[in-house]
Each structure stands twice: as structure tokens, then as C-alpha cells.
Amino acid sequence: MISIIPTAAAPDHNHRRAGQNGVNWFQHLGATNVKSLPLIDKASANAEEIVAALNQSNLIYLLGGFPHFLGQTLLKSRSWEAMRQAYERGAVLGGSSAGAMILCQYYFDPQSKKVVEGLGLIPQACVLPHHNAFGSNWAAQLTKLLPQALLLGIDEQTGMINDSGSTQKNVWHVYGKGTVTLYHNGDTSVYKAGEPFEVPIA
Incomplete structure (x- = not known):
């Protein structure tokens, strides 16, 4: 599964559109199991369903937007720990713009x-x-x-x-x-x- 993380676009309420654009892009490349996860704040960064989805991901992609909001949202969160663990198991972890920066x-x-x-x-x-x-x-x-x-x-x-x-x-x-x-x-x-x-x- 490919998980799109639109967190950095949440401060200006653009996360849904950004997330869908990410899904569309990977589907255009041929991916069939792509989801934009509703990880938009500290509460959702620690939500069980988000962590469970990340644990099943083979590729996790952090979108661009506001880097400080993204960094502070993920810092010391269960979601970031799940991303690190997925990466250590062999999943691809990447990002663009703010997603790469943090x-x-x-x-x-x-x-x-x-x-x-x-x-x-x-x-x-x-x-x-x-x-x-x-x-x-x-x-x-x-x-x-x-x-x-x-x-x-x-x-x-x-x-x-x-x-x-x-x-x-x-x-x-x-x-x-x-x-x-x-x-x-x-x-x-x-x-x-x-x-x-x-x-x-x-």
C-alpha cells in the first residue's frame, strides 16, 4: 500500500485536494492501492487507524506545504514512530518540498x-x-x-x-x-x- 501524508497542507485547509492529487499521481504511474491518510494534526498523528495504515505501507510519501507544521505534528508522534519502523522493515519513505525538508x-x-x-x-x-x-x-x-x-x-x-x-x-x-x-x-x-x-x- 502507498500512503500519502497531506499534513503539511492542513494549515490552509488544502490537505484534501493535495492528498487527492498525490493519489492521482501514483495511480497515473500504475499504482492500484493508494490512500491519502487524514493525518492533519497532533490528535490524528496518534490515532490508531492512522498508525495501523502506516504499519501496512510499502511506500510513505510526505507532501509539501508548511514545514514547521508538518515537523511539529509528526515529532514524537505514534505516526512518526510507525513510519520509522516501516522504513527499517524496508518500506520507502520520501517526500517533496516540506515533506523532504523535515x-x-x-x-x-x-x-x-x-x-x-x-x-x-x-x-x-x-x-x-x-x-x-x-x-x-x-x-x-x-x-x-x-x-x-x-x-x-x-x-x-x-x-x-x-x-x-x-x-x-x-x-x-x-x-x-x-x-x-x-x-x-x-x-x-x-x-x-x-x-x-x-x-x-x-
Whole structure:
């Protein structure tokens, strides 16, 4: 089962439409068992039926929206624990925009203009989403705020997937139309579709 998590779209009451768009997208790709879970606040993040659905999921996808709301909703919740357990059993865990941001140890909240502690799946890292549209504008500031962190600039219509198997668990590849830009210790590296690079995973 594929579970769509529309939490980040809940603050502006857009979670139903966003969730359905996610379902439609995966169905367009050929998936037949796709559900948008009504995980929209702290109460539903700890609801038994949500946790049960996550426990049965082979792919869990976090949609974009408001990163701070998403991060705080999942933090220390039963749903996040279920996601981690599913991931450790072999399920795919991913996200776009805010959904990708909060999976790292740090994320930049554009509303408060502050760096916030994320869920830590990717340690010592911070995603710069929509890198070719506006995310690159955050690079200089975040390099100062997080001097030891690895900044991951992901272009629109582009993804990075950890698909190298257990023998190379820290190796990722770029997919899509754009590039992934890594900022670390004063160096900048750009990777195109199909190219591998290393990012440690917790």
C-alpha cells in the first residue's frame, strides 16, 4: 500500500485536494492501492487507524506545504514512530518540498526565518527545496547558521533516491530534469540525472 501524508497542507485547509492529487499521481504511474491518510494534526498523528495504515505501507510519501507544521505534528508522534519502523522493515519513505525538508536533522522554516530541528532521518543535513526557483537563495544564510551541515539543494522536478542497496546504503542517485547541489565545508558540488553521490543515513 502507498500512503500519502497531506499534513503539511492542513494549515490552509488544502490537505484534501493535495492528498487527492498525490493519489492521482501514483495511480497515473500504475499504482492500484493508494490512500491519502487524514493525518492533519497532533490528535490524528496518534490515532490508531492512522498508525495501523502506516504499519501496512510499502511506500510513505510526505507532501509539501508548511514545514514547521508538518515537523511539529509528526515529532514524537505514534505516526512518526510507525513510519520509522516501516522504513527499517524496508518500506520507502520520501517526500517533496516540506515533506523532504523535515526528514533531515535540520530544516529552515521560511515563516519564522529560523533553523528548526527536524526528524533526523538524514543526520547533519538540511534540504533546500525548489533550489532552481528560490532555494538557492537560502544557501549563504544556512551555510553560516549550519557550518558543519550538508546542504542539499534539490531542483524542481528533480529527486534524490537512496537506491543502491544495503552494500552502499549511503549512495544516492539523481532523478528528473534538474540537478542536486551539495554545499559542504565551503565546497559546492552539482550532480545531474543518473549521477551518484554520498549522503549518510541514520
